[in-house]
Amino acid sequence: MRGAVAIFEEFKRRGLNISITGIPKTVDNDIGIIDRSFGFQTAVEVAQQAIDAAHVEAMSAVNGIGLVKLMGRSTGHIALHATLSSRDVDCCLIPEVDFYLEGKGGLFEFLHERIKQKGHAVVVVAEGAGQELIPRTDDQKREPDESGNIVFLDVSPWLKSELGRWWKRENPTELFTVKYIDPTYMIRAVPANATDNLYCTLLAHSAIHGIMAGYNGFVHGPINGNYSYIPLEDVAVAKNPVDVNDHKWAWVRSVTNQPDFLNNPKY
Numbered sequence: 001m002r003g004a005v006a007i008f009e010e011f012k013r014r015g016l017n018i019s020i021t022g023i024p025k026t027v028d029n030d031i032g033i034i035d036r037s038f039g040f041q042t043a044v045e046v047a048q049q050a051i052d053a054a055h056v057e058a059m060s061a062v063n064g065i066g067l068v069k070l071m072g073r074s075t076g077h078i079a080l081h082a083t084l085s086s087r088d089v090d091c092c093l094i095p096e097v098d099f100y101l102e103g104k105g106g107l108f109e110f111l112h113e114r115i116k117q118k119g120h121a122v123v124v125v126a127e128g129a130g131q132e133l134i135p136r137t138d139d140q141k142r143e144p145d146e147s148g149n150i151v152f153l154d155v156s157p158w159l160k161s162e163l164g165r166w167w168k169r170e171n172p173t174e175l176f177t178v179k180y181i182d183p184t185y186m187i188r189a190v191p192a193n194a195t196d197n198l199y200c201t202l203l204a205h206s207a208i209h210g211i212m213a214g215y216n217g218f219v220h221g222p223i224n225g226n227y228s229y230i231p232l233e234d235v236a237v238a239k240n241p242v243d244v245n246d247h248k249w250a251w252v253r254s255v256t257n258q259p260d261f262l263n264n265p266k267y
Helices: 002-014 040-059 077-086 107-118 138-142 155-170 184-189 194-212 232-237 247-256
Strands: 064-070 091-093 120-126 177-181 218-223 226-231
Touching: 002 232, 040 064, 040 077, 040 120, 040 177, 040 184, 040 194, 064 077, 064 155, 064 184, 077 091, 077 120, 077 247, 091 107, 091 247, 107 120, 107 155, 120 155, 155 177, 194 218, 194 226, 218 232, 226 232
Parallel strands: 064 120, 064 177, 091 120
Antiparallel strands: 218 226
16 A cells, blocks of 8 residues: 555656556455455455364374464454354464463463363464564564565464473473464465455445546545545555454453463563
8 A cells, every 4th residue: 555655646746647546455454444355254264274174183183282373464353353253263362462471371371271171272373473572683683574564583383393392391291292284375375255256346346436536546445334435645554453452352362261461470
């Protein structure tokens, strides 16, 4: 969207009679103002398949953990909705909620209790979660990506390694297995489901109607269910993080019974 704003400003500077409109496309659902971006519901649907596979793998192993990494660099919408849809997830980790591993109220303590109760556990982690916990070199702390943001490190291999070290330290005589699943490109590559197909059609019609009506430099999308035209500049700076004070995150906490991670022994 920031790129579309730059193009729009250049069109105006040159006095070109060209209309530009932004399409709210990101499966992460992190575009602000509108209700949702297209591709999100398809992503959640396919993410459930990965969670189901992790659940089966975890159940099939002694003291097994199924670890699933889902897309979501800055927001945890896919992880949250897939967790609620699956109901097999024991812990959901998202960028909006800091977590810690060791100590009372930490992830390791919770997973140990869950494994002793059920014999297995399933953890869903959004790719942007836990970035402050992963060790970084000085170069990695300064290195930007192509968009100018700090480079995100891969949380899941790090978390898998930490889980293995923890169990070996605390339970050296017991078997333990972490089954790690990364369905990123499986999710990105599938055809849109019926709901997203319909949404795309409505967005296409809305874009053409807006342009033919004389609007320019806008994004179209539903706000509280009503299709609206929103200035590109507003959408480019708007964010859509998970509201952890909202009922949906409360539902996740209720479904998983996971810690709130507020009693961090470091603070």
